[in-house]
Amino acid sequence: MKICISASGKELDSEVDPKFGRCNYFVLIDPDTGAVTSIKNPGSEASSGAGIRAAEAIVRAGAEILLTGSVGPNSFSVLSEAGIEIYSGIRGTVDFALEEYKSGKLVVLKGPNSSPSKA
Amino acid sequence: MKIAIASGKGGTGKTTVAVNFALALEDVQLFDCDVEEPNCHLFLGFDLEPVEEVACLVPEINPDLCTLCRECASFCKYNALAALPNKILSFPSLCHGCGGCSYICPAEAIEEKPRLIGMIEKASSKNSLTFYRGILNIGEVMATPVIRALQRHIDESRPVILDSPPGTACPVLTVMGYADYCVLVTESTPFGFHDFLLALEAARALKLPVGVVLNRDGVGDSRVEDFCRAKGIPILLRIPDERMIARLYSEGIPFIKEMPEWKEKFRNMLKTINTVICKSEGV
Structure with missing residues (x-):
């Protein structure tokens, strides 16, 4: 299982970025082994459909749980089609967001909570 | 002859200029290319009929x-x-x-x-002015195909005035790219000037001859005028910041209808534009 967190940097002590589609990096954590990897968000500079490209990338990277802030309708449909569980309300560093998730402080996102940025 | 009426900034008077200009001339066509929010019809009051759907x-x-x-x-x-x-x-x-x-x-x-994604409409033929407009359906973002479809209805043998969308993005370039001349409507305010420069740059990139209409002349400062003088850009027309013009606008009446003396000014503007186009085409 991999937990994916939208962030502005690649490390556990990087600041999180609550904007799912346009964040710079996704930090992926395997809670069983503690392994930390990261991928550059291919959607960060997309002219349109940023969230779609971002969602596709984290599905491909094997994420099963996503911790983020705002998710638009297009991203949401890709993520839910792929069966990814989404939690919103992250703040602070990647590490802190992970702790908040583990202690049940983040809320499950059952639908999109932002509009797509205009093309 | 195809004249685009454009501006960087929204709300500078593109539609006011396009509608009054078209009504001042004879045997001209007016195309509302601002398909995201076409508004020429508000001032024309024509009955519109569907022409085609755009896919x-x-x-x-x-x-x-x-x-x-x-x-x-x-x-x-x-x-x-x-x-x-x-x-x-x-x-x-x-x-x-x-x-x-x-x-x-x-x-x-x-x-x-x-x-x-949208549709094309035209004014019924009983009107003196040939008028077409495109409409992009609500929720759609692809204005360009609707503008292209609209342009296919232009009668190339007669002059056409193209009311452009604001800004400098794809829809504007689609309109400017089709024109022989670009009238940039602006007001001499910091925002007006800033966005005028962007629109000017877009027109220059397309090698389009440009002239300026100063709207609400008298407000702001002289920055647009100073710039145009230094760069040799003609100021084609000045529309003063006048209560009468503002009132007619607010009532949806093209000011040329109540202030017929403007007819001549718009006709002269066409003559100036004509001369430039002829020169640039080497006629």
Whole structure:
């Protein structure tokens, strides 16, 4: 299982970025082994459909749980089609967001909570 | 002769200029190319009739033929396709209709299907002015195909005035790219001047001759005028910041109807533009 967190940097002590589609990096954590990897968000500079490209990338990277802030309708449909569980309300560093998730402080996102940025 | 009425900033008076200009001339066509929010009709009061619907070709993926190779999704620059491990998802509203995905698909699993995004309307022929407009359906973002479809209705043998959308993005370039001359409507305020420079740059990139209409002349400062003088850009017309003009606008009346002395001014503007176009074409 991999937990994916939208962030502005690649490390556990990087600041999180609550904007799912346009964040710079996704930090992926395997809670069983503690392994930390990261991928550059291919959607960060997309002219349109940023969230779609971002969602596709984290599905491909094997994420099963996503911790983020705002998710638009297009991203949401890709993520839910792929069966990814989404939690919103992250703040602070990647590490802190992970702790908040583990202690049940983040809320499950059952639908999109932002509009797509205009093309 | 095709004259685009443009501006960087919105609300500077493009429609006011386009409508009054068109009404001042004889045997001219007016095309409202601001398909995201066409408003010329508010001042014309013509009955409009539908001409055609505008469609964009979007991909339809046959899951029986698709091998999930993901080439279509990585080809799409607008990210209208997402490749998941077990299926391809498509987002028609992001599709620009280029057809690249179906061209590139090695399994020939993609068929292009039309999706309606807007329509073209025209004024009934009993009106003296030939008037067409495009409408982009609410929720759609692809203005360019609607503008292109609209342009196909222009009678090339007669002068046409194209009321452009604001800004300097694709829809504006589609309008400017079709024109022989660009009238930039601006007001001499910091915002007006800033966005005027952007629009000027766009027109220059398209090698389009440019003239300026100073709207609400008297407000702000002289920065537009100083700039135009230094750069040799003609100021074609000055529309003063007058209560009467503002009032007529607020009532949806083209000011030329109540202030007939403006007819001559707009006709002279056409003459000036004509001279420039003839020169640039080497006639």
